[in-house]
Amino acid sequence: MPESSLQFSQSLKFGSSGRAIAQEIDDSLLENLFEHLTMERNANVQYFSMSLWFKERELRGFSSFFLRESREEMLHAQKFTDYLIARGYKINLKDLPSPVQEWDSIQDLISFAFKMESDLTTSVEQLYSISERSSDIRTNVFLDPIVESQIKSEDTFAYLLGKIKFAENQPSAVLIIDKELNEE
Numbered sequence: 001m002p003e004s005s006l007q008f009s010q011s012l013k014f015g016s017s018g019r020a021i022a023q024e025i026d027d028s029l030l031e032n033l034f035e036h037l038t039m040e041r042n043a044n045v046q047y048f049s050m051s052l053w054f055k056e057r058e059l060r061g062f063s064s065f066f067l068r069e070s071r072e073e074m075l076h077a078q079k080f081t082d083y084l085i086a087r088g089y090k091i092n093l094k095d096l097p098s099p100v101q102e103w104d105s106i107q108d109l110i111s112f113a114f115k116m117e118s119d120l121t122t123s124v125e126q127l128y129s130i131s132e133r134s135s136d137i138r139t140n141v142f143l144d145p146i147v148e149s150q151i152k153s154e155d156t157f158a159y160l161l162g163k164i165k166f167a168e169n170q171p172s173a174v175l176i177i178d179k180e181l182n183e184e
């Protein structure tokens, strides 16, 4: 190898996965990105649990809606792992808490889902401000469409919560919403 290219490769940084790193991620940002990854994986399992809760109660429209949400969350988790790998980092998957499986009413369950989405948005916003502070423009650009999709998710669950409140647990109204969700 010519001396000039040897010097060139020696000046590059490599991550724990052995991939070249263009810019190292700030420690606190990295820690928060991994925490957020755990939250997305947790949402995946939590929505799956909700899908089962509805299936056990013959509400198959709600059940398939939550199964779709569960799959979406796995795709979100994958976006974060792809990003971290692209930046040269190795993925450490953490333990997940057991999912909540019991709710007293549909309204309680949907409120729980809405809270989970708003917590995810707060976590993304936190990532956004840390990456801004550490001048990690790459992470800001990566997070932009994620903030946008969080706003849509919050809107979806606020709408569903509004409809369920309006239905006041009347079976005929709940069945209409169930049918609507199945057709989505």
Ligand SMILES: [Fe+2]
Binding pocket: 040, 043, 072, 073, 076, 120
């Ligand atoms: Fe998500």
